[in-house]
Amino acid sequence: MAQPSKAAGRGRTQRKSINVPLGSSAGGSAPSVSSEVLGAARPSEPSQNLAAVAKQQAQEKKYPLWKYVTKKDGPGSRRVGGGNVHWSCNFCKGEFKSTYFRVKGHLLALPCGLGPCRSITASQRKQLEKEDIVGLRNVAATSKQMSKNDDPLPFLRNTSNKFGSGDEIQPTKKRAAQNYGPMDKIYQKETRDEVDLTVAFHFYLNFISFNVARSPLFIEMCRALVEKAPRGYVPPSSEKLRTTLLVKAKKEVDKILLPVKKSWISSGVSIVSDGWTDTACHPLINFMVSSHNGPVFLKAVDALGKYKDAQYMGELFIKVIEEVGVDSCVQIITDNAPVCKAAGMIVETKYPQIFWTPCIVHSLNLAIKSIATEVTWIGNVIEDARYIRIFVQNHTNALTIYKEYTHLSLLKVADTRFASSFIMLKRLREVKAALGAMVISDLWSFWRKTDQLASKKVKEQC
Numbered sequence: 484m485a486q487p488s489k490a491a492g493r494g495r496t497q498r499k500s501i502n503v504p505l506g507s508s509a510g511g512s513a514p515s516v517s518s519e520v521l522g523a524a525r526p527s528e529p530s531q532n533l534a535a536v537a538k539q540q541a542q543e544k545k546y547p548l549w550k551y552v553t554k555k556d557g558p559g560s561r562r563v564g565g566g567n568v569h570w571s572c573n574f575c576k577g578e579f580k581s582t583y584f585r586v587k588g589h590l591l592a593l594p595c596g597l598g599p600c601r602s603i604t605a606s607q608r609k610q611l612e613k614e615d616i617v618g619l620r621n622v623a624a625t626s627k628q629m630s631k632n633d634d635p636l637p638f639l640r641n642t643s644n645k646f647g648s649g650d651e652i653q654p655t656k657k658r659a660a661q662n663y664g665p666m667d668k669i670y671q672k673e674t675r676d677e678v679d680l681t682v683a684f685h686f687y688l689n690f691i692s693f694n695v696a697r698s699p700l701f702i703e704m705c706r707a708l709v710e711k712a713p714r715g716y717v718p719p720s721s722e723k724l725r726t727t728l729l730v731k732a733k734k735e736v737d738k739i740l741l742p743v744k745k746s747w748i749s750s751g752v753s754i755v756s757d758g759w760t761d762t763a764c765h766p767l768i769n770f771m772v773s774s775h776n777g778p779v780f781l782k783a784v785d786a787l788g789k790y791k792d793a794q795y796m797g798e799l800f801i802k803v804i805e806e807v808g809v810d811s812c813v814q815i816i817t818d819n820a821p822v823c824k825a826a827g828m829i830v831e832t833k834y835p836q837i838f839w840t841p842c843i844v845h846s847l848n849l850a851i852k853s854i855a856t857e858v859t860w861i862g863n864v865i866e867d868a869r870y871i872r873i874f875v876q877n878h879t880n881a882l883t884i885y886k887e888y889t890h891l892s893l894l895k896v897a898d899t900r901f902a903s904s905f906i907m908l909k910r911l912r913e914v915k916a917a918l919g920a921m922v923i924s925d926l927w928s929f930w931r932k933t934d935q936l937a938s939k940k941v942k943e944q945c
Contacts, residue, residue: 546583547618548590548611574602587615743776747811750775753840754803755816756823758786766791770803781807793822797829804830804837814838818845848902855904865904867944868911869895871918874941878934881941884924889917918945 555569555578571578572589579585579597588595590603590611603611682705686693695701708716719728752774760766768791770781781803789795804812815830817823819841827839855861872893875881885893894903894910911918921927922942 545618547614548587549583551590551611552586572600572602575600591615740779743774743779746776747772747774748808751813752807752811753814753816754781754800754807754812756800756803757818758791768796768799770799772807791822793825793829796822796826800826800830801833804834809834809837812837814840816840816842818842819849851902851905864908868904868908871911871941871944872907874937875921880926880928881921881938884921884926885917888920889914891917915945921945 551573552570553573555571567580567582569578569580570586574590577589577597577600579589581595581597585595585597587593589597589600591608592599685691686696752772755771755773755778756768758766758768766786768784768786770783772779772781784799786795800815804815812834814837815827817827817839824839824841831838855865872895875885875893876895891910891914893914894907922938922945927938927942
């Protein structure tokens with residue numbers, strides 16, 4: 484039993500000596516390297532998991548200079564690959580925390596912020612550069628192989644078998660003849676089906692609304708790709724879409740709007756302004772120009788970090804008036820906020836021929852709100868309606884019963900819409916019969932005590 488143990492010991496000794504010489508290759512002599520470099524190479528630890536060992540060896544081929552530093556133990560340390568880790572140079576014994584890029588810069592005397600290792604000789608650094616070049620080739624080869632294999636829709640690229648690899652059983656001619664007849668071949672139905680499936684997956688995998696397919700611009704795009712695109716055409720990149728093509732598109736829109744803008748001087752325009760907040764919580768102020776030829780969006784001003792007082796708003800209005808043309812502007816329309824009213828007075832002071840007009844819809848909304856505030860029973864009815872809507876939409880059992888009696892949805896109050904409370908009440912009146920049938924249904928039952936009390940209140944209100 485002692486013999487296998489000695490053999491195993493000799494095997495371990497050989498494994499340690501295999502990876503030590505720099506640039507050694509099978510069947511050839513290793514280049515002459517000083518003993519300092521031989522001592523600097525840190526042999527890899529044996530692993531019982533063969534898959535992990537194979538993965539580690541593949542990573543070491545991509546990052547060959549990791550073995551010339553010693554990684555410190557800790558939760559952030561990594562065996563191979565990128566990431567910030569604590570390490571010490573096996574040559575100069577300096578300790579650092581960085582990624583593999585700075586390890587490479589330190590050993591090869593490249594600009595990296597850590598400074599070059601002054602304990603490495605010129606011949607040693609030259610040999611390290613050769614190893615790094617081999618590692619870069621391995622990375623390029625791996626990336627190229629991944630780009631070939633990572634096809635998002637491989638079954639659409641394989642003409643031999645649409646829903647499998649080329650190594651699978653090919654469909655017989657008899658089966659193909661059953662699917663596509665002579666007329667199908669004349670109209671290229673098989674090819675059309677493949678193109679349709681490709682377009683469909685573009686919609687599905689990018690979460691594009693199906694209504695986009697109804698857009699005339701979508702049809703125009705597909706027609707341009709078929710009729711005008713040259714052979715080998717590559718669609719524009721995201722960088723080109725958001726830079727040069729966006730500028731060209733804006734110029735084309737300006738050309739289309741040029742006849743409309745020329746008519747402003749003869750017909751006169753109204754400048755409409757309103758504020759809103761985008762998804763990034765940036766306060767934006769929109770400016771639109773309305774005339775007998777239709778409204779035109781002029782611009783949006785980002786007011787982030789600005790104090791939106793009367794002076795600031797008045798200056799914005801004056802700049803827009805001068806941009807459109809003082810002789811073309813008749814009035815400015817805003818909401819009834821005190822700041823907007825004061826800004827309108829500033830505009831009327833500078834240009835007496837231009838007057839400020841409050842938004843009629845906003846005025847009516849404020850009037851209705853005042854009536855609802857003064858008459859208490861109106862507010863109570865609105866609160867009851869909100870309670871019914873919230874209960875039905877937040878309980879799947881109630882919503883399921885409600886859907887059995889009507890297809891109309893319960894509308895909720897929106898802060899950006901006018902008279903939305905009255906619209907909600909109007910919808911509840913339309914579905915009054917469905918709500919009554921819902922609460923007297925045999926399925927109207929809840930298990931939690933709180934739900935039972937709430938359902939009883941909803942039943943009384945309906």
